[in-house]
Amino acid sequence: MKKICVVGAGFSGSVIARQLAEQGFSVDVFDTRPHVAGNCHTERDAQTGVMVHIYGPHIFHTSNERVWNYIRKFDEFVPYVNRVKAHAQQHVYSLPINLMTINQLFGKQFSPSEAREFVKTLGDQSIDDPQTFEEQALRFVGEKIYRTFFYGYTRKQWGMEPSELPASILKRLPVRFSYDDNYYSSKYQGIPKNGYTYIVEKILDAPEISLHLNTAFSREMAAGYDHVFYSGPIDAWFGYEDGRLSYRTLDFEVIRAEGDYQGNAVINYCDESVPWTRVAEHKHFTPWEEHEKTIVYREHSRLCEGGDTPYYPVRLVRDKAQLGRYVEKAKSEANVTFVGRLGTYRYLDMHITIAEALEAADLFLKAEKEGVSPSAFCIDPLA
Ligand SMILES: Cc1cc2nc3c(=O)[nH]c(=O)nc-3n(C[C@H](O)[C@H](O)[C@H](O)COP(=O)(O)OP(=O)(O)OC[C@H]3O[C@@H](n4cnc5c(N)ncnc54)[C@H](O)[C@@H]3O)c2cc1C
Structure with a gap:
């Protein structure tokens, strides 16, 4: 049986690893971070007891039945409507x-x-x-x-x-002519009872999967594997030889207080004179829990530089041209499939990430059956 490597233990990498493990493949998963779940990582704050979305607030929403049925195998979702x-x-x-x-x-x-x-x-x-x-x-x-x-x-x-x-x-008129203030219009919306990291730990909990945290994977390490699924930054795979793709990164100013700080999970700050873009009060994402104390993140956005965590791809004309050059290189790379928000340089909500990861695993299994090489991408990153 072929040996598979998955780079990144976010939703992209973990879902692919699990799908292939269930078909009997032996899968090594690597992540540079000390935890799984990538940017969706959640952790209980020791001082307040509140479940914190460490890389910024994450609300799960989808209208995709396959994704909704898949994700609920790993935790219960409590209905939640995001009212910003x-x-x-x-x-x-x-x-x-x-x-x-x-x-x-x-x-x-x-x-x-x-x-x-x-x-x-x-x-x-x-x-x-x-x-x-x-x-x-x-x-x-x-x-x-x-x-x-x-x-x-x-x-x-x-x-x-x-x-x-x-x-x-701004593709469409950004105004609703009703009192509907539900941020998302997806059929299913919720917050996992035990957090996203719990879900990803369960996804990766299979005897065929070996998890290597605190381990950066580089292109040279690919030689030991029959196929690599790479959910890291596409420009990093090629040593940034065509320059760095631009991202915005976020800095979080953490505030702890007693009681209720702002009465809502997310408040946006639209005035330029206020330096932060939004404030997230994490305990409002779990209204079924009770906490006397509270923890709040003030979110500041800035250009991502080397060493920062990439959050939002900028994807302006210059970046798209640069991406085009990396995509061409990726297509001539043997036995590597580029996936996820960093591997394809797109902003992806979690449900899209999971849908594409399921699809990537399906396409790989189909290619295996047909005896052909799996493709470098499951979608067109330039679309
Ligand atoms: C601020 C913010 C808020 C968001 N809110 C929502 C929301 O409310 N709802 C929603 O549906 N989606 C939301 N998202 C989107 C969500 O975060 C993504 O869908 C999801 O993180 C994508 O998963 P991924 O596995 O593709 O990438 P990631 O989660 O980034 O995982 C990639 C992993 O690869 C690892 N890695 C990279 N390079 C290497 C290497 N060389 N070796 C080893 N490991 C490596 C990284 O450490 C990382 O853990 C939000 C995103 C942001 C930025």
Whole structure:
């Protein structure tokens, strides 16, 4: 039986490892970190007893039946609806922008159809062919909504003017004309009772899987394996020989306090004058637990440099051209499949990550059966 290596013990790597282990393959899993679950890692805070999402808040949501049935084999999910609030210009608003937000911002009592007509009058119709994020936002929602909710937040999150970002970021009208403030529209939404790390530990708990934490895997180590699934950064695999792909990283300012700090799990800060982008109070993700103390993360975004944890791929024109060169190299690499958010340089929610990992394992097994080489990618990273 072939020997498989999986680089990264996040959802991508772990799901692939388990799927292949169940087919009898012997799988070595490596991760540089001292824990599994990658950026979804959760850990109970010793001082407050609260389950903390160490790399930022994670809410599970999906409409994919296969993914929902898969993930619930490893833990119970408690239904959870993410209702985000916004601090902007000395007021608190409901997000995503909905009928409540519009009525709050303009001091009105609009019905859905009145609000729809009103927002139409705000949009700058003189912008025929929006090229930038700013033009697109102004065309859709006009100056006041743009300045209140988008301008400062976008500048802080991406470190650049919205006029430097492509219009494609804002594909649809970012407003709901109802009081629905559920952040996601997925069929299933929840938080795992025991946290994400518990789930990934269970996924990796199979006799065919050997886990090597605190171990960085490099290209030279691939020689000992018949096939490698790599969920690390694609540019790192090639020693950054075509330069580093840009990412944003996050710094978390940790605050511990008594009682309830902000009354909600996530509050976004839209004003440019406030240095953080959002504040997450972790105990609100587990409302079934009781804690007297609380732990809060203030999230600051900045450009990712060597040694930082990559969070959000920037994916602007320059990065895409650079990615294209790495993709070409990856396609001529024998016996390596690049997967996950870092291996394909895309922002992926957990359910997409899991769906793609299941698909990667299926495609590998199919290629094995047919006696052909598995492909370097299961999706097109440039799409
Ligand atoms: C701030 C933030 C909030 C998010 N919130 C949500 C949310 O609410 N809901 C949602 O569905 N999704 C959310 N996501 C997305 C979620 O984090 C990803 O879907 C998920 O982490 C992707 O898993 P992965 O396995 O592809 O990558 P990762 O979790 O990054 O795992 C990759 C692993 O590979 C390891 N690695 C890399 N290189 C090497 C190497 N050379 N050798 C050994 N190990 C290596 C890394 O240490 C890492 O552990 C959020 C993401 C961010 C950044």
